[in-house]
Amino acid sequence: MRISRLLMGLLVLPLATACGGGGGGPSSTPPPVVVAPPPPPDPTGLWVNSETDGATEGAGLADYTAKLTRIGMTRSATGGPVFEAAPVADTSAGGSGFSTTYTLEADVDEYDIVKYNGSTLAVAPSRSGCCFVVEPRIASDALPPPQEGQGESEIALYQTDPGSGSATAAGIIALQEGQTAEGMYLSESRLQVLLSTAWWGAFGEQFTTSDGWLDEQVSLLNYDLTDVENPVLTNTMTVEGALIASRRAGDEIFVVSRHAPNIEGLVSYPQTEEEVANNEALLAETSESDILPEVRIDGEIIEPLTLDSCYRVDPEHPLAEPVPSDSTLTTFLAISAETGEVLRAACTFEPVSGIYMGSSFIALTHVRWDLEQRGTLVHLMARDSFDYLGSELIDGDLYSGGNADFRISESGGVLRLVTTEWTGDPEDAFTHRLFTLSPSDTAPELDVLGVLGDDPQARIGKPNEDLYGVRFMGNRAYMVTFERIDPLYVIDLSDPSQPSIVGELEVPGFSDLLHEVSDDLLLGLGSSDRFFPKLELYNVSDVTSPISQGLVELGEEMDWSYSPAQYNRYAFTYLAGNETDRLTVPYVASGLRDDEYQHIERIALFEITNKNEPDAAAVLPVGEVTLEPNSVDGDTRVILDNEALYVISHTDLLGGFWSNPEAVSSLRR
Secondary structure, three states, X not given: OHHHHHHHHHHHHHHHHHOXXXXXXXXXXXXXXXXXXXXXXXXXXXXXXXXHHOOOOOHHHHHHHHHHHHHOOOOOOOOOOOOOEOOOOEOOOOOOOEOOOOOEEOOEEOOEOEEEOOOEEEEOOOOOOOOOOOOOOXXXXXXXXOOOOOOOOEEEEEEEEOOOOEEEEEEEEEOOOOOOEEEEEEOOOEEEEEEEOOOOOOOOHHHHOHHHHOOOEEEEEEEEOOOOOOOEEEEEEEEEOEEEEEEEEOOEEEEEEEEOOOOOOOOOOOOXXXXXXXHHHHHHOOOHHHHOOOEEEOOEEEOOOOHHHOEEEOOOOOOOOOOOXXXXXXXXXXXXXXXXXXXXXXXXXXOOOEEEEOOOEEEEEEEEOOOOOOEEEEEEEEOOOOOEEEEEEEEOEXXXXXXXXXXXXXXXXXXXXXXXXXXXOOOOXXXXXXXXXXXXXXXXXXXXXXXXXXXXXXXXXXXXXXXXXXXEEOOEEXXXXXXXXXXXXXXXXXXXXXXXXXXXXXXXXXXXXXXXXXXXEEEEEEEOOOOOEEEEEEEOOOOOOOEEEEEEEOOXXXXXXEOHHHOOHHHOEEEEOOOOEEEEEEEEEEEEEOOEEEEEEEEEEEEEEOOOOHHHOEEEEEEEEEOOOXXXXXXXXXXXXXXXXXXXXXXXXXXEEOOOHHHOEEOOO
């Protein structure tokens, strides 16, 4: 309306001048006053909160309770975390340095049940029973007694002596009865222990129902290890909810949890108008404190969140199609690793089934299984502020867990991810697509920069080939698809708007885990055509024509073998050197030999030699550590420190030297 009045004024002005007295003197009619139109409102994205959309105070509570009135705690496609990325510590030509947790991104640490800082080795009891720390066989007087009233679960601390390949018990951190550490972070003198009452692994019914998130708690315990023999608990943070994911970047520890408020009397699945009315009456009396997860530091309640600050969908946004929902809230906390204080917080009402954290972004994904053509919603937040950057719906499904974490990565302000669409066509069951996205410069939206995989002439995988190993590294992506043979694809991402397949190699078998040794060499860990675990080295110095430098099978002399490192990157240890890299792979094998059944469990040691001369590079076996039965699984860990070799398994802690793995022996006798 204001614009039309302004246009009328501009049209009247020249007419008044033309009729004003013929002699060119001043007009008796003053020119109209031109009023500039108000600036347009700031653009909003799919997700908004009261701080960005101008809603009145209390809008967050109103939106949330309205959401619960009819759906209560109905089913949704809520899923587990999504994350992970690159190798470990660099070393010199002489092999100095030590290995650390194998992570998705080199500058983002991940929690694990075994941590090492070059002098202190921390081993936590896992849910699957990693367990020698529960009933240590070391002399009882070698460790300080547990605190009164605490149970048998404990984190064992050791001081290593790499020069002698040994380690001595230094201290313990006793956990309360029933507590299990999800994992730890370790710096020079600080240990953070992450506890959670709820754990279901990567999959399970609990991820699709709200009641799976009721009455749970996540804790982050911060210890000072200046005196390793006497660890001091400096602070404890607790938050209501179940653990979804955690990462560490610099001094900040990120804890992502999911919480469902327990509102007494609320009908989870209202079937009648009477039950809906009951929910309305209950929710009318509900306060923010009844809904938000309780956060405490050293027992004192703090309030880092409000419902008004929680992100929720703008119903007017084009992507805001109705979606099955539930009562869960996903909470993001950034915590100081030094002081334990909550530095910033955010939350969302909306379903999230996958999480990735890179150098700049936190990417949240959710598979829209309810759509006729399934797709994945991608939401981006800034890692260092939790500001919302935008959303987009892309074709295909992106799930998380295990090696699927490697299907998403960030580089240079661009998010790269790979989805799979199940077509239902028995002749061509899969469509794999690579997307590149970035935040818009003008609005909280995501721009799709490029897509690869829709063109039949540049498809990812042959018909009916599923997607296995994926790795984004810098301006390249490597992908392995498989049905009967293993096509390895090299993809150029130097121009995010034009991702392109530049090289392809077909070899027997497939790779589950891909590791970039250098710009010219790629290592694959997977299965041979005989379905034995294999390591295969690829020369990608000519990206248009990658070649295999040879492979090694694990347990090939047996009838069957398996390695947990194919599916759990934490069981894979890699230590890079200037000329030679070292790596270890645990495996189990069995079979009939001379009419007698044999079962072996071992840690296989390998070196990648001549890594600076791609044509001469090779993967060479250098020996094996033989373990007791029931030692090898996803909790098996290996630490390399200079020439020292430490193995942590269900049954023992062993130490020795890389050059003599057969002599590696128990350190707990």
